[in-house]
Amino acid sequence: MRKLCFFVIITLVLSGCVQKKIIDDINIISVQGYDTHEDEDTVRGTFVIPVYEGDKSISNTSFSAVASQSKAVKRKVEQKSSDPMVSGSVEVVLFGKELAEKGVFDIVDTLERDPSIGANLIMAVVDGTAKEMLEQNLGNRGTGTYLYNLIYNNVRRRELPRSNLHLFLFSYFSKGKDPFLPYINLEEDKVNIKGVAIFKDEKVVSYVDDEEMFFFKALMENFKNGSYTFKVEGEYVTIFSLTLKRKYEIEHAMKDPVVHIEVVLDGHIREFSGKVMDPKTIAKIEEKFSELIDEKTEKLLREFQEKAVDPIGIGLLAKTQTKSFDEKAWNEAYKRATFHVNSRVIISETGVVE
Template sequence: MRKVIFLLISFMFLTGCVEQKIIDDINIMSAVGYDAREDGEVKGTIVIPVYKADKSISNESFMSVAKVSKEINRQSQMKSADPLENGGIEVVLFGKELAERGVYEISDTIERDAAIGDRLYMAVVDGKADEVLEKNLGNLGTGAYLNTLFEHNMRHRELPRSNLHLFMYSYYSKVKDAFLPYVKLTGNKVKIIGIALFKGDKAVDYLNDSDMFFFKALMENFRNGSYTFKVGEDYVTTYNITTKRKYEIEDPLTQPKVKLRVKLEAHIREFSGETLDPKVIDLAGKSLEEQINKRTEELLNRFRDKGIDPIGIGVLAKTQTRNFDPEKWNAVYPNATFEVSSKVLITETGVIE
């Protein structure tokens, strides 16, 4: 009993040591953007949500220029009437020019901050990040809007999973390269237009939105995707797509031969032709198989030729190889060959059918 009382008293003293912060007396950051400036400087834009009496939400932004990201935060604090707290950051955006210059210093600083969760989303903007963050996006504030945009498209569409944790894991990996969503401001909306591919901490290539379905098929097993393709002179739209993939890697440290098997199940939502009969369904399945084989193999060859590995073929080779040597793998990866085969099953064609 004495031990219990002692523990309770100890907890009381411990809780008394924690600094309490009243939410009405602080500014909680929801999104941050960084853009390249001359002389190696970086422009930072911090966005906080402002809750109005009529329950609507607008944004207030703070902009500063400095050599390092921590100095941007310090300068912004001097412009804010209330303390700026970074524990609520949901999204970090990098302008394209800065992404191509390198984002390690900023990403590393964010990751080291214990107040910031490593599951926050990051993305590259086609243009400047501040142009996005100056807009009042969505009904819940810009940060919440962007967070929901990425989460929805990763869970239910063709955007592969990515966040701060996964980006830094790929950066530090000796056999894998990072990628981030690539977005563009269109009016009062932000559109995901593709994928930014990194070598180290620099963006070196970009996939467009037509590549995203095939890139995600290479990256992960997923559900609820959709894809529209041509069969003869007609168009077929598939949805509720489920994919499974399996890699086999032969001779990984001498002459890598990468074999990929993709299984895909899908429903047909829309057909532009007159009659969706079994013959057309069979043709649609074979056409999609051909496109998967061709487009995924093209992407794998493209990555190899650019000296990047966003898929993590090297990670897969490591799991399949005893005494795996990253240096040997990186030396032979430029000579890797790829073979892709797929099997498509159309399981439904609509309620009428």
């Protein structure tokens, strides 16, 4: 009986220590954006709060402030808010292009240290300013949900490689791999996936445009779905339901690296502008697509090499295959690396065009 009374008392005491927050009495941040400011020592932050209307629709209210550190931006913003602002539901964080090219680690470090923010937080670089994008009323379920679903859908079903706070930090702190983030822009009242922003340490130094995203993802990860359209002997063909697998091997990692990449792609033909779809035509399509993959991926790898960035993680592969890996020695060896991509394309279905 004494044990039961003790348990009840402890339960009541502990429950009284929990800080309760009534949802109607707080402002829940769904998106945060950061930009440079006129004063080089300050940063502008823009926070978006979803507002739930009586007709069940959602609008957005944005708050903006300037401070010397990203940690201080939220405090400045709260000075304009009638209710406390909480970060537990932040879905997306945006960086303006100018800020991203200047460096974002101070902000990313703040996000990492905030226990209310999850590691799956999506981040992206904006062609322009984050403030301009976040002042728009995007989507019918709130700007945060709209941006999250846009990026997630393009990762899951299109050609955008996976990225989030956890993966960014892993690449940032890894020896032999550089981070990347989605690169987006505003087109009237919609947001467009423009490509991928490549980082060297904390700064964006290069961009992969949307025409090259498929080949970038082919180097980055095994995936399903997606599609690609190209020309074969003057006719357009679209291949979809792509299943891609790739394998890396590296020789002479710390001297004159030779990187071999094998890509196997299985897909279906959705559209073909020609009149005849026979085995000979299918063979030509497979051959042409294979040549494109080899050419485009090798070109991307050489461009990364020239800019001394490695978002693919070739250096990470070298590290796993080298007992006494030396980062400085690898950086010099990477400049001399040669790349050989060998792809094989299999058309398993031709659908209604047959």
